[in-house]
Amino acid sequence: MTSPSSARIHARQLSLMLVTDSLACGERSLPEVVAAAVAGGVTCVQLREKLASGYVFLDRARALRQLLKPLGIPLIINDRIDIALAAQADGVHLGQTDMPVADARRILPPTMLLGWSVETPAQVEAANDLDVDYLGVSPVFATPTKTDTAPPWGLEGLSRARRLTVKPLVAIGGISTDNIGALRSAGADGCAVVRAICSASDPQIAATKLRRAFDQGVI
Amino acid sequence: MTSPSSARIHARQLSLMLVTDSLACGERSLPEVVAAAVAGGVTCVQLREKLASGYVFLDRARALRQLLKPLGIPLIINDRIDIALAAQADGVHLGQTDMPVADARRILPPTMLLGWSVETPAQVEAANDLDVDYLGVSPVFATPTKTDTAPPWGLEGLSRARRLTVKPLVAIGGISTDNIGALRSAGADGCAVVRAICSASDPQIAATKLRRAFDQGVI
Numbered sequence: 340m341t342s343p344s345s346a347r348i349h350a351r352q353l354s355l356m357l358v359t360d361s362l363a364c365g366e367r368s369l370p371e372v373v374a375a376a377v378a379g380g381v382t383c384v385q386l387r388e389k390l391a392s393g394y395v396f397l398d399r400a401r402a403l404r405q406l407l408k409p410l411g412i413p414l415i416i417n418d419r420i421d422i423a424l425a426a427q428a429d430g431v432h433l434g435q436t437d438m439p440v441a442d443a444r445r446i447l448p449p450t451m452l453l454g455w456s457v458e459t460p461a462q463v464e465a466a467n468d469l470d471v472d473y474l475g476v477s478p479v480f481a482t483p484t485k486t487d488t489a490p491p492w493g494l495e496g497l498s499r500a501r502r503l504t505v506k507p508l509v510a511i512g513g514i515s516t517d518n519i520g521a522l523r524s525a526g527a528d529g530c531a532v533v534r535a536i537c538s539a540s541d542p543q544i545a546a547t548k549l550r551r552a553f554d555q556g557v558i
Numbered sequence: 559m560t561s562p563s564s565a566r567i568h569a570r571q572l573s574l575m576l577v578t579d580s581l582a583c584g585e586r587s588l589p590e591v592v593a594a595a596v597a598g599g600v601t602c603v604q605l606r607e608k609l610a611s612g613y614v615f616l617d618r619a620r621a622l623r624q625l626l627k628p629l630g631i632p633l634i635i636n637d638r639i640d641i642a643l644a645a646q647a648d649g650v651h652l653g654q655t656d657m658p659v660a661d662a663r664r665i666l667p668p669t670m671l672l673g674w675s676v677e678t679p680a681q682v683e684a685a686n687d688l689d690v691d692y693l694g695v696s697p698v699f700a701t702p703t704k705t706d707t708a709p710p711w712g713l714e715g716l717s718r719a720r721r722l723t724v725k726p727l728v729a730i731g732g733i734s735t736d737n738i739g740a741l742r743s744a745g746a747d748g749c750a751v752v753r754a755i756c757s758a759s760d761p762q763i764a765a766t767k768l769r770r771a772f773d774q775g776v777i
Binding site for chain 1 (some may be wrong): 611612613614616637638639640641644652654655656657658661662664665726
């Protein structure tokens with residue numbers, strides 16, 4: 340089941356989102372890992388920097404923009420709208436503790452996409468009235484990457500979210516090649532991964548396997 | 559010695575800047591402390607929230623804007639340009655590890671003021687080519703509020719900075735009623751304080767004393 344593509348991003352571009360974690364990249368540079376991930380089949384990249392200064396965050400955003408723009412891969416900035424604006428990224432991703440969507444929309448150019456994390460069915464329903472381009476269903480499974488999360492949605496929860504909205508759904512949290520196919524079958528338009536790619540010994544191969552498993556769904 | 563007032567803020571409005579610290583306010587609400595400080599003579603307010611989420615940061619910025627706008631007291635947001643834009647604050651304050659000035663200017667409305675922290679004489683000279691409205695001379699004295707700072711400027715360092723620029727200078731770091739007069743005499747257009755007001759048992763009285771001592775200079 341595929342949701343209608345929005346004007347700002349096509350649902351297919353959400354198939355496999357890499358959410359970055361600079362620490363998880365180890366000794367490899369972030370652009371190096373991102374380039375490998377994109378070569379493997381990642382369809383969009385969300386730059387998340389919870390610890391970096393504004394200076395470093397913008398620097399990394401610019402480096403990824405330079406890498407991704409020629410490839411046609413959307414770059415989304417987590418939380419910091421100012422960094423997204425300065426780096427001319429394609430969009431921002433906001434969570435429930437970030438700036439509210441209505442406020443964000445007022446300071447974003449109309450062409451910039453906005454992703455929004457939802458942790459409960461009530462938040463999915465509320466998001467139907469918001470000008471957001473996809474919903475991050477978070478966390479779909481338990482994950483060690485974020486420890487401050489709501490209870491996991493699970494496959495049934497994702498199916499329920501699917502019935503509550505026509506907006507594209509991107510599942511995130513604890514996703515691996517073993518469960519990514521089931522997420523598509525349960526209604527996800529895309530999946531977002533952090534460690535499954537950033538911590539992989541070969542990010543390109545990891546991305547290739549994830550993408551193939553997602554595209555196939557449950558066989 | 560007073561620098562020429564810029565188009566975006568008059569040097570006199572920089573005389574006594576309160577830099578907020580929500581934790582230092584203890585059981586008192588931030589707007590309560592700010593209102594008392596302004597009643598005592600604070601001439602502008604910089605909202606600094608190093609730990610708050612975007613949601614809370616914006617909420618606090620809006621509350622201060624509502625309080626300060628009718629009083630004609632400028633509200634400046636530390637670091638987060640997106641919060642400043644969303645809250646329609648009067649400006650932002652950036653440090654050397656935040657987004658560079660040139661990048662910030664590109665995403666700021668031309669009417670918004672921009673303050674810039676300088677930690678060395680070389681940074682003061684470099685700032686002469688930047689479109690910034692005042693320089694935060696940081697730290698002028700040793701301070702426990704920020705532990706990641708450069709060596710203190712001291713009075714002689716401040717005098718040296720004064721000779722290097724005509725931009726308004728706002729001294730910050732370790733300022734009290736005992737030393738604030740000397741800072742004016744050494745060339746500061748204003749002083750910024752955190753604990754001297756936020757941690758005071760009576761923020762209004764503290765602000766009154768600081769303002770009086772600054773306005774008098776060394777007698």
